[in-house]
Every structure is written in structure tokens, then in C-alpha cells.
Amino acid sequence: MAEKVTIATVARHAQVSRQTVSNVLNAPHIVREETRQRVQEAIDTLGYRANQAARQMRTGRSRLIAVRIEPTRDGINGSVLDRFLHGLTETAEAAGYRTLLYTATDAQREIDTYDDLLGSYDLDGFVLTGTDHGDPRTAWLADRGVPFVTFGRPWDDPGAYCWVDVDGAAGTGEATRHLLAAGHRRIGWLGWPAGSGVGDDRRSGWREALRAAGVDPAGLARETVDGIAEGETLARDLLDAPHPPTALVCASDSLALGALQAARTAGPAVPVIGFDDTPVAAAVGLTSVSQPLGDAAARCVDLLTAVLDEPRRALAPVLLAPSLVLRHTA
Amino acid sequence: MAEKVTIATVARHAQVSRQTVSNVLNAPHIVREETRQRVQEAIDTLGYRANQAARQMRTGRSRLIAVRIEPTRDGINGSVLDRFLHGLTETAEAAGYRTLLYTATDAQREIDTYDDLLGSYDLDGFVLTGTDHGDPRTAWLADRGVPFVTFGRPWDDPGAYCWVDVDGAAGTGEATRHLLAAGHRRIGWLGWPAGSGVGDDRRSGWREALRAAGVDPAGLARETVDGIAEGETLARDLLDAPHPPTALVCASDSLALGALQAARTAGPAVPVIGFDDTPVAAAVGLTSVSQPLGDAAARCVDLLTAVLDEPRRALAPVLLAPSLVLRHTA
């Protein structure tokens, strides 16, 4: 087994002091170029790697960011988180950070976990997903001045903290305009009950697009909790109405999948558009609004590292535009 | 902001020395019960948490395990990893470990990452997924005596290292017997080209089940790379043969989904069974073989922590039985 290579080993090898080696690593500009090269050579030759624990102990920073991995809820939306996590890890690595996972079953436990992670691991920052109205987590973190970024807007107070989100309204708007362009006028909406920020946002995109085209959206919307069976029931209800819509835009792929079942038995082909571009959508050929998850993750890391490098700077939130993936259901 | 609470703070508060506090944490049995309680009270009152970095520097152990997050390949299989990761994180937390993510595009880069993680973060162990024939990663880790567990058998040499896996043959066997019990005799197989350990294993379950029932499997199998379109092509080929099968067992949900498309147009209802029980299967009602991913992840953590606690002990591998989830395609 090779000897442990520390900063002292490198210093001896390059004939400089420990501090100079440290400077080469952390503040190269204050070291003379010639010296810098000599030290760098020694580092490469010896295969030196800075001991993260020692560095962390001195600086109080771990170069670790944490993100929660949620239990796969419905199953259908699982891979959304998957793609987000991958993007996050990749971008974080490029920025010199590592990603730590944690689980939590409710907000209070999650806060306990923050406390633990901050206390024992000196975590640098958090990426939160799926925030909702009056979320206690963001308040807790903000109170303690812990750097964090959320994937999802703060629906209560837009300026409360730093966030990245996908413009759901733009997505459903685009979907609706796509159907309008294909000649449809009565375009229905299958969504979630009012009150969820994400759901209301997505619905508004559909509504505004219809209004802009001079169509009255009244009576064309139905709302329920997420699920395939729920989507089917609702779609059937909508398609059986006196003046049924000739096309449907949905708040999720789950609802859209249900709608697809209903539409299939309803006679003439009714186009259906989902939301999230899940693998299921790809598998069954469902046209869907696709979120740029890789981008979103990257922007989360960008914002978080920016805050970490310069704590007092206020950063502008990021709103990304989704895109419509056309398949054969619309 | 409250003062930083260190082991010295606790010691002062409980009127003991630092070492005694340390003993309460790491070797409670050598401390007098009365003293232990007093110290514990101080810990709770002050909200003390051991600084992981300092501990790690002294002991060389980080209580961190790493696992790779793969880019979502086909998309359809993405959530498998998702569920595995969640189980892993949960079990690791219960055992006092945290889970670190990393990405890697090929085996060499992955090995570089090991080197980095071990060198800078003192990682305690790794969980590898998707090992294949002659995998350089396991050799590298084994050479250096780094603790690791794989999710997936070593197909070359069963005793090479410690692993957890799901018995694919048992799963396809059960699927096949289910179809036999329903009266089918000519049951087809849609799988991957020979040479992949996982694929060969799954195919053997189908073949042996047929043989046990006295059916000759010759001519009933087709092989291709994974994918929905590929599955459809292959299934059509099989169903158009002179003596077509009356039911199909597939190596993956992707293939099964393709087969479903082919079966739909092929006239009489041909039952199809997939593998992995992905969200897509649940969404379209595809009967599928379900892997106990949560259990598998838990066993991985169990084995890894066992190795970490007692490095020289040889541990028995774990082979878990999958279960058949019946839906309306079979």
C-alpha cells in the first residue's frame, strides 16, 4: 500500500511550504507561475488529492449539496425525478460539488434531516423539489440563512427565495394553440382541483390561449385528483356533455392516458395532449408537453453555487419554457 | 446565532472531560450509567451533533456510500433505478450512512470517480448496478480492497464478490407456468441476444418451464436489442410463423409493449407478459414480473454495512424471488 499523500508530502517534494501548495490549489494567482508549475508537477506525480474532511473542518464547507429522493408516488411520474437527479448530479460534479440523497416522509422529518445534515455534515446547500403553499421547509431554511434553491415557484410570494421553474402555462398554451391551428375550437381541459399552484398555472395557459382565440372556455374544464382512472371518468363526462370538446389538453400524462381510453370508445378521433413527457407517453405515442429537466437541474446548481460563492447577492429566478413533443395522439 | 456546540461544550456542561463524552457516543458500555445519562442530557439540551468531518479525519471513515445514477436510457426502464435508489437511501439512513450520487459515462471514467471519491471523500463503500461480463470496475475495487456490493450477479465467477440479485429465471418461469396453467402450450419468448447474463438467465426460466411441461421450445424464441419497435417487429415475425405461439413471455416491458401492439392486430387475443413492472406496464395494464427493488436495495446496504463492520468476513450472496403482477394482458 502506498503512503498517504498529504499536502506536506507535496510540499517536501516541490521544496516549498504547505501553505504554498494550498495556495496553488485555492488561490493560484498569488503564486509565481514558475513555482505553481513545480507544485502542480509534484501533485500530478504523487497523485495527491486534497482531503475533503480536513478542508471541511477548517473552512466549514463540505462541497456537498443535498436533494431529497421521493418515494415513487403514482409510478407514472417517477422518472421525472430520475432525470432531474441525473442532471443535477452531472452539473454539480462539473462545478466541483457532490450530491447527497436523503429521504423524508413529511415536512417535519425533512426539517429534522436538514438539521442533522447541516450539523454533522456541514452541508453547503439544498435543492428542494415540489414546494407548495405555506411550505414550512423554505421558511426554516431561510430563517437560518441556509442556501437553497427550489425547483418550483413560491406560489405565495414570488420574491421569497431563489427558484427555477418550468413555465407550465406556456406549455399548455402551446398545446392549445397547436390544436387551435389544427382547426379545433372547443378544446377541453382535464386538470387538478384549484388551489395547487402548478395546476392553476397549467390551466391558465389553456384558458388564456382559448380566450385569445375568441373561444369561451366556460364548461370545457373538469377537475380531479391525478390518476389514470380519474382521467378516464372525467374525460367521459366531458365528452358526453351537450357540446363536447373535440380535443383535450391535460394537466398530466396520467390524466391524458385515462382520457385516451375514454376518447378511444367515444367514436371520432379526439386528440389528447398530456404533460410531462413521461416514458409512458413515449410508449403509447401520447403527444405531451416536455419539461427541460436537464436544463432545470443545471440552472438549480448554477444558482446554488452562485449563492454559495457570493452569499449576499440576490439572484434572479429562472423560468424555463417547455416544449411540445408531437406524437400521434395530436 | 447560537454558539457552535462541540464536544468540549458538552463536556463542560456535563462536568466531565471530552473523552467521556466521546465514550458515551462511541463506547457507552465503559461509562458509568449515571454519568452516561448526565452526558446524554447535556447532549440533548445543547442540541449537540458530532462533527462528521472531524470524526472522519481521525478515523478515516466517512459513513458515506456511493451509487451511480445512470442517464435514463430508453426512458421506460428509468424508474427501476429510481425505486432502487429510494430503498437504498432509506435503508442506509437507518444504518447511519448517507448516500452520495455520481455519474459516469463509461467504465474508465467511473473508475476515475472511484479514485476521486476514495481519495478526497474517504468513501466507505460502493453499490454497483448493472455489472456485465469482465467488468473492470469490480476488479479495480477488489484489487484495492474497497468494500462494495453489486446489484446483479457476477456472471463470470459467482464467488468473486458480494452480490444481491433478483432471480430472473424464477420470474420468467413463473410467468410461463401461469400461461401453461391457463391452457397454453406453445408459449413464445421475446428476448435479448445471447451473451448478456441477465437476458440468458431470464430466457432459461422460460425454456425450463416449457421443458418441464413437456413442450419443445424450439422455434418459439426470437431475439433482438431492447426497444418497443423491436419488440413489435419480432412479435409480428413470431406470430406470422407457421405454428405461431398462443402467448408470449418477454425479457422486458419495452419488448412486451411492442408485442402487445403486434398481438392486437394479430386477431385472437394473445396474452403477453413483460418484465420489470415499470410504470408503463401499470399504465397499460400489462402483466409483468416485478422485482422486489426495495428489498434488493435493503439487502445491498445490509451486506455493505456488514463488510464495513467486519472487513474480513465472507458474506453469502442474496438471490431474491420476483413476483408476477397480474393485469389484464394475461
Add this chain to the structure above:
DNA sequence: TCCAGAAACTTGAACGATCCAATCCTGCCT
């Protein structure tokens, strides 16, 4: 030539935990 001032480099201390070896109790035996 000399010196001020900047730049480059070095030294000692500190971060917070654990390990080690020495010391202090406490109860027990003679």
C-alpha cells in the same frame, strides 16, 4: 546605493473529533 512597498513565501495555530498513556478514584482484601 539605498530604501519603501509590494509580492512571494514560510511559520505557528486552529478547526473538532479520537486515540493513547497516565492519573485518579473506589472498593476490597489483608
Add this chain to the structure above:
DNA sequence: AGGCAGGATTGGATCGTTCAAGTTTCTGGA
């Protein structure tokens, strides 16, 4: 009463790094 064994407790050293302060070297202008 004195001595002794044993466990409980103590202070000091240590892990590898960075910070703060100190020292040397270089540069340029009078």
C-alpha cells in the same frame, strides 16, 4: 490502616487543511 487491582477519567498528541501573521525576496525610483 495500608496496599492493590480495576475501571473511570484526564490531558496531550494527532489527523490534513486553511487562516493569520510574520519573514524573506524582488522591484523600481530617488
